[in-house]
Amino acid sequence: MGKGRIKLGMLGGGKGAFIGIAHRIAAYMGERYELVGGAFDSDYDKALEFASDLQLDASRVYPDTETLIKKENLLPESERIEVVSIVTPNFLHFDMAKKLLEGGFHVVCEKPMTMTSAEAEILADLVKSSGKQLCLTHTYTGYPMVRQMKTMIAAGEVGTIQRVDVQYYQGWINPLIHDEKLRKSIWRLDPKRAGISSCMGDIGVHGFNLVEYTTGIEITAVLSDLNTLYKDNTLDVDGTVLLRLAGGAKGVLRSSQIATGEENNIMIMVYGDKGALKWQQENPNELTLLKENHPLQILKPGHSYNAQFTKDSTKMPPGHPEGIFDAMGNLYRGMAKAVRGEKLENGEFPTVQDGVRGMHFIEKVVKSNKDGNVWITI
Structure with a gap:
């Protein structure tokens, strides 16, 4: 079981991507994660520019999923990314999630999880065999x-x-x-x-x-x-x-x-x-x-x-409205508890x-x- 903030990576979600902003805010909300790198854009130069805006280390910005997995796994375990969020168009989800699970990473994935039920069953088997967690962001369950x-x-x-x-x-x-x-x-x-x-x-x-x-x-x-x-x-x-x-x-x-x-x-x-x-x-x-x-x-x-x-899912006193970022934040909170081996309530995050x-x-x-x-x- 790791200690401190969970090191987070992201695939997609670069400059101008609303869903990327939503995931980053949700992750930061519970003070359980630290975004350290990722493959933010199919255009590597744009990914580097985006990472610079976020003041991220350029050496942790990667051109693709495969490079992220390879380079991160060369780092000491205490330094490497633990959880990777997939915030790309649908057709990329399965291949990315499969490679990440096989590479030893926990996964947060936008829905739909895959393009077919056969692909979904493969990921389910991988989650079981790898011992890693997969959180699917059906965000409305977090309200x-x-x-x-x-x-x-x-x-x-x-x-x-x-x-x-x-x-x-x-x-x-x-x-x-x-x-x-x-x-x-x-x-x-x-x-x-x-x-x-x-x-x-x-x-x-x-x-x-x-x-x-x-x-x-x-x-x-x-x-x-x-x-x-x-x-x-x-x-x-x-x-x-x-x-x-x-x-x-x-x-x-x-x-x-x-x-x-x-x-x-x-x-x-x-x-x-x-x-x-x-x-x-x-x-x-x-x-x-x-x-x-x-x-x-x-x-x-x-x-x-x-x-x-x-x-436990409410962050503000009565009369202070909570919204979609808060709901997604609850999913990230549940995922953090699972990654750290903490006790979970039934329904903390979609699996x-x-x-x-x-x-x-x-x-x-x-x-x-x-x-x-x-x-x-x-």
């Missing part, structure tokens, strides 16, 4: 009130789950997709870089993950109806998925990148026979509790009535198995739609 929702459901406060309803609506592709030239320039609509799905692969999978995370119940089958909008666009930009859960509950997942005017409208509602819980990402500090013949209750972070897991589940979901949703909107077992 305190999502963790409170998970804890309350596990404690039976809403009773037996009867129905789930989850949505993730964005509108960012809408201004671009109606122009043929523009839509062909979007990497998320390119199967070679995005995989077999755009909408479900990018954001629908977050809804899938939230259902399984909060309820603790696996989704067993899906029936999907997807929309590509144009015949020359092969990937979905909108869709609805019916869900069947283990134990008999049913539900629906709705996801769209052409929901005009929407920003990041995530909502999850879980209905049991004793009550219901509702959470919205655009108002993340409120968890709504509904019960028969009781007034509606709003639970908020920072209060003593919350579970210990929720309190490689969440990545495997997500890839199976994406593939089965696409197959259900392709086969004529039929039920497919996950």
